[in-house]
Amino acid sequence: MSLFNSPFDPTREAALVTGAGNGIGRAIAQALVGEGVRTLFADLREDTVRASVAASPRPELAVPWVGDLATREACDRLLADARAALGQVTHFVHSASPPRREADHAFAVSQDTWRQMHAVNLDAGFHLSRELARQLIAAKQPGSFLLLTSLHAGTPRNLPHYSTSKAALAMLVRELAKTVGRHGIRVNALVPGAIAAGGFVADPSLAKHIPLGRLGRSEDLAPIALAVLSNRISAYVTGAAIVVDGGLSLTNWFEPPELGDI
Numbered sequence: 001m002s003l004f005n006s007p008f009d010p011t012r013e014a015a016l017v018t019g020a021g022n023g024i025g026r027a028i029a030q031a032l033v034g035e036g037v038r039t040l041f042a043d044l045r046e047d048t049v050r051a052s053v054a055a056s057p058r059p060e061l062a063v064p065w066v067g068d069l070a071t072r073e074a075c076d077r078l079l080a081d082a083r084a085a086l087g088q089v090t091h092f093v094h095s096a097s098p099p100r101r102e103a104d105h106a107f108a109v110s111q112d113t114w115r116q117m118h119a120v121n122l123d124a125g126f127h128l129s130r131e132l133a134r135q136l137i138a139a140k141q142p143g144s145f146l147l148l149t150s151l152h153a154g155t156p157r158n159l160p161h162y163s164t165s166k167a168a169l170a171m172l173v174r175e176l177a178k179t180v181g182r183h184g185i186r187v188n189a190l191v192p193g194a195i196a197a198g199g200f201v202a203d204p205s206l207a208k209h210i211p212l213g214r215l216g217r218s219e220d221l222a223p224i225a226l227a228v229l230s231n232r233i234s235a236y237v238t239g240a241a242i243v244v245d246g247g248l249s250l251t252n253w254f255e256p257p258e259l260g261d262i
């Protein structure tokens with residue numbers, strides 16, 4: 001049996017994806033369903049969740065869910081609804097994140113915007129991961145979690161509410177990976193570069209700074225996300241940060257060399 005033909009075991013594995021109504025979360029949720037994994041699509045807006053489910057390769061395996069993950073009540077409702085709809089959730093993807101607005105620099109960002117960003121990215125990411133891990137440990141089942149961080153977990157973005165939440169999330173991945181590893185639960189970070197996905201309004205001129213010569217697409221993230229989520233393909237990978245950026249993070253003040261005749 002080919003490893004890549006059956007990365008998941010749909011008879012006992014099920015997934016929960018936040019931010020599944022748009023962009024990267026949508027692409028990952030749809031790819032999971034395409035692999036036969038029953039998947040809950042969670043997002044803020046009913047129309048985008050329903051459209052995302054309807055456009056899935058196998059909509060009958062997709063469960064739509066709508067709520068504001070900035071609140072603890074909604075996170076707890078999500079956990080209960082996921083359990084009722086799917087049974088044990090074994091795979092978790094946290095892609096939800098509020099919009100980034102370029103105007104929200106350090107002297108402009110409001111307290112509400114700061115709190116909302118940290119509540120969705122970090123607080124919901126922590127609470128959902130911890131409670132799903134608690135359930136898996138009680139059931140003595142392995143699991144795999146993937147949290148979307150950012151290159152701006154390590155470099156400024158001129159949006160301090162965003163970069164600080166992602167920096168904290170990057171450390172949360174490492175904390176959780178260490179804490180739950182002996183229970184067979186893997187926790188990793190997916191680190192996108194400049195992905196024209198909805199959450200990032202891309203300036204096409206950025207492409208010239210990207211070694212692979214183009215902005216990314218959500219579809220560039222989904223295959224590697226599935227590979228890292230798969231307990232068959234990535235059984236020995238935890239606490240890792242998987243960068244998918246076309247080489248953007250290699251960019252600095254040196255231009256690539258002129259190669260001449262090679």
Ligand SMILES: NC(=O)c1ccc[n+]([C@@H]2O[C@H](COP(=O)([O-])OP(=O)(O)OC[C@H]3O[C@@H](n4cnc5c(N)ncnc54)[C@H](O)[C@@H]3O)[C@@H](O)[C@H]2O)c1
Nearest residue numbers: 019022023024044068069096097150194195197198199200
């Ligand atoms: N696009 C990029 O270039 C890029 C780069 C680095 C990191 N990321 C990260 O990848 C993830 C996905 O990015 P994207 O570009 O696909 O974003 P996106 O804006 O297209 O999708 C994010 C989704 O999260 C949902 N969401 C926002 N607030 C929510 C809330 N309170 N409750 C529930 N859902 C909520 C939105 O409705 C949206 O559908 C984010 O965590 C983002 O920070 C993206």
